[in-house]
């Protein structure tokens with residue numbers, strides 16, 4: 001499923017209306033009807049009725065609590081047995097988002113649900129299609145109030161439709177919009193947002209103050225980027241994407257290149273064999289050989305986790321290269337692994353002298369993963385450069401190896417035949433990009449796309465809803481995963497998984513995207529196996545692969 005910015009959405013609207021000749025009012029009619037359908041669905045569910053979802057996937061966090069769900073569904077009857085018990089307030093903004101709300105109000109009324117239109121601004125200030133809908137609602141005799149002029153008691157309603165601000169919003173909600181959003185949130189009533197929660201930045205997921213906290217967001221036509229990025233993803237509730245008559249085939253014309261990472265996108269878009277078929281005559285040599293370079297006295301476990309994860313990801317062979325001093329202590333920790341001595345210092349740390357042996361080891365393996373538990377040492381920049389320029393296969397760079405990169409301008413390093421996958425968490429990304437962690441989190445997709453393009457790498461920006469971006473501008477947002485995965489070593493496991501997939505012949509983008517997806521799924525599964533997800537530890541993710 002495509003992800004769009006507000007600007008791209010406007011372009012899609014423009015082409016549909018101006019070039020295809022589909023009237024804007026028809027799109028608005030479809031949008032309003034879809035919103036009304038979803039409100040009725042919510043009422044039905046709330047009253048214990050059967051949910052009649054179409055195609056869809058709900059992401060469950062393993063504790064029975066819905067995180068974000070997506071649904072693309074077809075027609076459904078606009079009736080509700082319990083309509084008499086419902087009374088919805090329709091918060092109407094000045095633009096087309098308000099117009100959508102007015103259409104929804106008509107359909108809700110049609111289903112027997114009481115509605116009160118609550119205009120944020122005097123209705124006379126509406127223009128275009130929204131004004132047309134205002135007149136239709138008035139002609140039907142829908143009851144209406146103007147915020148600030150008429151008395152309004154939120155306690156009297158059973159639910160709220162937020163049709164205040166959509167993709168045309170700029171900056172934090174002002175004046176009466178801000179007051180209405182605050183009042184709606186404070187009411188404790190379920191809120192359904194039209195297109196995006198008002199107060200959310202549709203592109204970045206940044207939540208302005210105030211921002212609607214929705215139970216359901218009925219996203220229109222294309223999934224807005226901001227609905228998948230935190231903190232916005234947390235304000236949107238269950239996200240349902242509904243078609244409104246804008247052809248999906250226009251996506252290519254507008255140059256959409258950002259996707260929600262689903263099995264379909266992995267399979268059809270990225271060409272990944274998600275079932276991971278193995279040839280009946282395959283043997284360990286068929287499935288590649290990973291070299292993991294990492295682990296020091298203080299953090300030997302990081303190297304071990306990455307190496308074990310590479311095995312569980314299906315790599316035929318895995319060699320773990322580490323300082324000689326540590327070798328006796330880790331023998332037998334994972335009998336399936338091969339160990340390689342790279343020298344190092346007396347304390348069991350890596351040093352500049354390990355580069356030559358590492359290069360030799362790497363030349364005989366299909367992929368090298370460097371960084372987990374590596375530590376820092378004198379001359380580590382040249383050390384990493386030697387590896388970068390001297391190895392031919394793909395490199396997965398994580399943890400301290402990222403910190404080394406962050407301190408140097410590696411754009412001057414010789415370009416390498418093999419691809420590079422960087423897997424920073426937000427703190428490491430901040431150091432790489434020379435900005436604060438808060439700035440990284442402000443627009444994760446945008447930053448990942450820029451960095452990947454400018455540096456010619458596959459970038460995996462980790463954290464809830466990990467972003468994968470490629471040098472050609474394509475990006476994916478993953479929604480598998482679990483808050484329980486916020487535990488030391490979970491990232492080392494991801495590094496191993498990506499390396500393991502690379503060894504099996506996936507290209508760097510495929511391995512990064514599929515690796516992130518599988519890592520998240522394994523995390524969900526592992527969390528579900530514990531008494532409480534907080535008890536999840538990184539090794540559990542490996543065991544759930």
Ligand SMILES: NC(=O)C1=CN([C@@H]2O[C@H](COP(=O)(O)OP(=O)(O)OC[C@H]3O[C@@H](n4cnc5c(N)ncnc54)[C@H](OP(=O)(O)O)[C@@H]3O)[C@@H](O)[C@H]2O)[C@@H](O)CC1
Pocket residue numbers: 013024027028031093094095096097098100164165166167168169170171172173174175177194195196220244
């Ligand atoms: N034909 C189409 O295009 C279709 C569009 N569709 C729907 O339209 C939505 C986009 O509609 P839109 O572009 O009219 O903008 P919208 O989000 O309603 O709000 C803009 C208004 O809000 C105001 N305003 C802005 N920022 C503000 C702030 N911070 N605080 C306070 N006020 C602020 C601003 O007023 P101004 O400040 O300019 O006077 C302006 O009038 C889209 O999300 C989807 O729901 C669908 O029906 C499909 C077909």
Ligand SMILES: Nc1ncnc2c1ncn2[C@@H]1O[C@H](COP(=O)(O)OP(=O)(O)O)[C@@H](O)[C@H]1O
Pocket residue numbers: 424425462463464465466480481482483484485486487488489490491492493494519
């Ligand atoms: N709330 C969450 N939802 C989904 N995935 C998460 C969440 N928190 C952490 N993760 C995942 O767990 C991993 C943590 O990686 P990282 O911070 O590098 O850990 P470490 O450095 O200890 O190995 C990342 O892949 C991240 O995406």
Ligand SMILES: [K+]
Pocket residue numbers: 097162163164165166193194195196197198
């Ligand atoms: K809205």
